[in-house]
Every structure is written in C-alpha cells, then in structure tokens.
Amino acid sequence: MAKDKISIAVIRRLPRYYRHLDELLQSGVTRMSSRQLAQRMGITASQIRQDLNCFGGFGQQGYGYNVEYLKNEIAAILGVNKLYKAIILGVGNIGRALINNFSFEKRGFQLLAAFDVTEDVVGTEIGGVPVFHIDGLEAYIKENKPDVGVLTLPRSAAPEVASRLVNSGIHGLWNFTNIDLHLDNDSVKVENVHFSDSLMTLCYRLGEDGK
C-alpha cells in the first residue's frame, strides 16, 4: 500500500490523526476538511494533506474527508487490526499497569503471557495473563512465536533479556527501560518509552523563560 519509504516524522503523526478521528467519530462528526482538522490539532492543513498522500488519496475535492472512512484507512495503514502477538517481561509496577490498564488489542496486539523471576508471581495470573518463569523463555518463544517483547524489567536485566529475545527471533521490542539497547540483529524494531528523557525535557522547558 505504501509508496516509497515513509519518513518517521510522518509515521509518528499517524496515531495522533487516528486518535482525533476516533474522537470526532465518537462525537458524531461524519465529515471533516483538512483545514478543520488542522485547526483542531494545531498543525497546518498542508501537512495533513501531504501526510495522507503518502499513502493515497482518501478525500474528495470540494467535500473533504469522510471521518469514518479515513479512520479505517489509517487503522489499516498502521496495522492495528493485525493482532501481533506480544509477551511482557517483568511484572513490577509498570508491567502490571500495562497489563491491567492498557488495551493492547486496540493497538494491534494480543498479550499472550508475562515472564518474571520472583517466586510469588510465577505461576499466577495477572489480569488474565499467565506469569511464567523467565527460564522457560526460549522454549515458550519457540512454541508460541510472539512478535514483540515488552521490556518492563529492571535496567540491569534488560540487555541480557533483550538479547535472548532477539536471538529467539522476536521482531520488535517496546522498551520501558531507561537504556539504549544495542542489539545484534538490526532488523529488530525498537520503540523506546523513556520516562526519564521526557521529564528532563520538561525540566528544561520550565526553565526556558526566566525563573
């Protein structure tokens, strides 16, 4: 579906378009021009039209875009209906928060299982997700072929576990650990969520004007 190589800047805006279109649909809006959407999102209409045209023409001259149709097209582009298989590594606070409060399904993933090392959690279930011992990781991957690993474990354990995941054939990592992973296999896609970097950026911006 995609033409040439799409720049990462465009890709990162897609979920935001999707989110706004979903909100609009929920509130009963059926039709929207790039100009209206741009105003709502605080960007330019040009950018929206340019971004969408990386993937095709989804609008109609003189009319604008059909909200539901466009939302579905973006869903297809992102692949959120694909249901990739995910496993989560580490069921500390963040791991639990994700398992209990985050809808993996709505974002294209099915959370199969969790892994940890502590006696009290191994063998239990959290929010319907079984928790296994990390020793069985390789065997589990061989059997169930998950696509991505969610790294919500202590940073000290992260490099080793990441490497085991990659060597077992995982395709992507969603990394909540505050380190930059250096992987052997560079076809593996890594998406970082660096709380620390984010908060430090806010810290800088607070000091920008005066204070």
Add this chain to the structure above:
Amino acid sequence: MAKDKISIAVIRRLPRYYRHLDELLQSGVTRMSSRQLAQRMGITASQIRQDLNCFGGFGQQGYGYNVEYLKNEIAAILGVNKLYKAIILGVGNIGRALINNFSFEKRGFQLLAAFDVTEDVVGTEIGGVPVFHIDGLEAYIKENKPDVGVLTLPRSAAPEVASRLVNSGIHGLWNFTNIDLHLDNDSVKVENVHFSDSLMTLCYRLGEDGK
C-alpha cells in the same frame, strides 16, 4: 546561558547525551571525543558538536571532552539540579509505578504529594508520599506552589483536572493520559507520554517490510 531559541530537536537529545555521559562516567571513562561518542550513540560527530555549541564550548581542541565536566554542564543546562516541585494526580497503577520506581529527584523534581478520589487511598501514604482528596487541590496549590502536575488519572477526568491545575497557576504538565490537552493558558508546558501512539508506531514499523 542559552543563546537564541534552541530547537526542540536539540533539547530532546540532551537527556540522551546526559544518560550516555553518566554511563561512561560510571564505567570510569574520563575523556571522550565527539567522534567516539557519536559512534556509541549511532549519530554523527557533527551533530554532537553542533548541539553542544548551542550552549557554549565545552570541549578542548586536540583533546575532546572531559566526561564529568560535560555531564555536569548538561545537567545545568537541563536544570536537573533545580528541584522543581511536583504533585501527582491519580494513584492508579501508573501513578503508583511512578511513585515507587521512578526517581523524580534525579530528574530535577521533588514529588510533594498525590491526589485521588477513592476512599481507600485518600489519607494514606504511598512510598512516603501523602495522598490527599482532589477536593483540596486548589487550597493545596495555593499553599505549596507546586510547579508541575503529573497526570496519571483516567482520561475522562483529565481535561477538568488539567484545567483546574492551570487555573491555579501550575507551570507544567507531564501527561500520561491518552488525550491531547487543550489549555487556556498556552505558556504552560505540556510533555506527553502517549503509550498508545508509541505502540501503534511500533505496529506500523513491524509491518513495514513484508509480513
């Protein structure tokens, strides 16, 4: 200290420099050239020198950079030694995860208090942080003058609470809610952590080549 207006792209790289310098320092490295650091981080040496020179000359020709000195300079630029005051709104899973596992102090913030609405938590302490009822929010802010609010509450409650925070004079918001906040006061700095956007980006990238 800063010259003109620094671009957001540069600012977002600063925490990453800081992190790498800290790691280097921990492992006993005292000296580093832009070329070495670039290789380690997977970026160009030119970019590092350009970025740093937005703030001043921290290196020495023929030598490179002193790791500890540069780390401290970046810390000062980011303002991580300022200890801004923060409060957290909502002590569900993510709120608790942050309180228990995240070092606000290391990133320039002091976490003063938490706010929630449920009977069982109000009046208790979590990880040493007192939990108050949200009804007392305005009075608390007036008295304690926190700089930023951390939004870890249900998305349905987010717009109202954000608006109350802004009207009470808060300067920044660290937003874990999956919405784009529209604020009255646009001098308020908002830093978003959108789990959903992040995972959907990974979803797209998994589908990029084949599959």
Add this chain to the structure above:
DNA sequence: TAGATTGTTAATCGATTAACAATC
C-alpha cells in the same frame, strides 16, 4: 454552474552533515 477542497507541485524553511581553519 459556482464554491469548496483536495491532490500535488513548487518554494521556503530548518536541521543535519561536511569541511576546515583555529588551537590545544
């Protein structure tokens, strides 16, 4: 048909990379 808004090309702007003189 007239009005509106897209899709797309062209112009501008900004960010990244390359090059090199300055200098430790």
Add this chain to the structure above:
DNA sequence: TAGATTGTTAATCGATTAACAATC
C-alpha cells in the same frame, strides 16, 4: 612541532508550508 579534535561556517538534505490546477 606534529597530531588531534574542536568550534564554526558552508553545503546538503529533508521536511514543512504555500500555491494552485484539478475536480467533486
């Protein structure tokens, strides 16, 4: 001094914005 590496200017590249012909 010779070698190395910075700070900084210039060149390149890419992304955003503007403009407008196509068309619903």
